[in-house]
Amino acid sequence: MELSRKPTTGAARSGDPYLPAHGNGGYRVEHYELDIDYKLAANRLTGRAVLTVVPERPLSRFSLDLAAFRVPRVLVDGKPAKYTQRSGKLHVTPARPVADRFTVEVRYVGSPAPVSSRWGDVGWDELTDGALVASQPIGAPSWFPCNDHPSDKATYRITVTTAAPYTVAATGVLVARRRSAGTRTWVYERVEPTASYLVSVQIGRYDEVVLAAGPVPQVALVPARLRKDAERDLGRHPAIMTALEGFFGPYPFANYQLVVTDDELEDPIEAQGMSIFGANHVDGRRTHERLVAHELAHQWFGNSLTIADWSHIWLNEGFATYAEWLWSEASGGRGAAVHAREWHARMAAKPADLVLADPGPARIFDERVYKRGALVLHALRGRIGDERFFALLRGWAGRHRHATVTTAEFVALAGRHAATDLSAFFTEWLHKPALPDIAVKGR
Structure with missing residues (x-):
């Protein structure tokens, strides 16, 4: 006998250890259909968002992240729904609880502006002659309703209409472009799963x-x-x-x-x-x-492999920083070993009060996350050798392509590629604040 499932309320918080107020529980978004009309001179955005949502359990209510837009209508599976707005959340109560895949349509209008955060203003912003989106880490709700958490990745179709002299670039592949009196419409599709903070619109000449x-x-x-x-x-x-x-x-x-x-x-x-x-x-x-x-x-690191929550950000920034050193080496510039020696000396001069695997929300963009993250990789390369190290990087990117990742998963995969116990190595580099010594050979 199948037990009945009593509808519950989807949480208006994600449970993220660093940014619990951003993102929502009880469901995941499968697809976003965004259709926006943007008046540049007036900084006025009129939007229609249709989200295809998969509930984790029957929901009598759920929440979306959305900044201070006026919302004239919300539909769930084509039927009017009740809704309220407060503190950057759109709380939706459908006419009937939803138990299976459903759509929610949100009509919204207003003047988009960045979201204030401890790292500055992020999200939709005006340029001198155009607009840009810079959403990391919590700016996506500045221009569309979403489940704003890096682990909830979805596909996108984005349609933007604006003044004809301007070019629009958006996340995805351009699939259509049409012009009418004084305006031009651009349509982009992203079929690979994408976190909300990585969805972008750029408008300019x-x-x-x-x-x-x-x-x-x-x-x-x-x-x-x-x-x-x-x-x-x-x-x-x-x-x-x-x-x-x-x-x-x-x-x-x-x-x-x-x-x-x-x-x-x-x-x-x-x-x-x-x-x-x-x-x-x-x-x-x-x-x-x-x-x-x-x-x-x-x-590769951040977008295809997206961190499960913001405590793992070294997996984004450490890898991207090490890519700088690898390109320098490959292009005839300074070798990765030279960069490692230089940055190890610089990091050693800084306070030893940051744990790389858990830097804390105020420090997710700290320089030490970037540079010490790269140093971990260079030290690992020296420990296991180039052949195993680069096989690890390719295996890491391939195994978790378009998925979410954690530090523990990387450590486990590194151990398998190294065929030796690396637990002490990673404990020193990732879980203790003191900067380990590093033996760097070569140019």
Whole structure:
């Protein structure tokens, strides 16, 4: 006899140890259909979002993350639902409890603005002449209703309508583009599972620069005034792609877009199948090429392999930082060993008060997460040798392609590849604040 399942209320908190207020419990999102109309001059966004949702149990109510938009209508499986908004949450009560896969449609309108966080403002933001999205880690609700947690990955179809002179780049592959009186509509699809913070829209007056037609199409969108410098600075991008595929295995998405805004940005931004740089990152001298390699590496580590929660962020940033050193070595620059010696000395001069596997929410973007994370990998490379180390990296990226990952899973896989007990090694590097010694040989 099958026991009846009593409907429950989906939690309005994710349970994330670092950011429990972001994300929601009781369900996962399978697909997002986003259709937005954006008026640049007025900074006015009118949106329609249709989410395909799979409940973990029958739900009498559930919540979505959404910033301060006005919501005129919510439908669940095509029927009007009751809803309330407070504290960045949209609480939805369907006409009848939902037990199986269902759709929720949200109509919303307002002036998108970044979400305030301890790391600054993140999310949808206006440029001098355009707009960008920089959502890591909690900015996605600034422009669409979502389950804003890195572990809830979904597919996307994004339709953006805006003024005709502007180019729109969004997460995914461009599948349609049409023009009407004064506006242009762009349609992108991302079939690979994607975390909400990695979904992006970029709007500006951009020239298209084809960096590589295949096998992975690589395109840069740049302001006309920066085109010449960008062509030089990004000219080796196909070579970087080839090198990283050699280290990490096949590129995990169907395309790659680079956007250079006409405004300066403090840091580059990674999104799924896309990276965004500021005008200050382009100078015609390849000064910031390491950042180009760093952001591309995130397509494997952070995007295809997405952390289960923010405590594991070294798996994103340590790997991307080590990719900088690997590209430097592969392109005839300083070897990874030189970078490791330099950064070990720098890290040794800093306070020994950060645990890499659990840095705490205030320190997820601490420089030590990036550099010590890279040092772990270089120390591991020295411990197990190049053949086993690079087999581990390819195995890590391949085994968990388009999934979520944890530090414990990486440690376990490393042990299998090394064919030896690495528990003491990882305890020292990941779970104790003191910086271990490192024996670095070579250039």
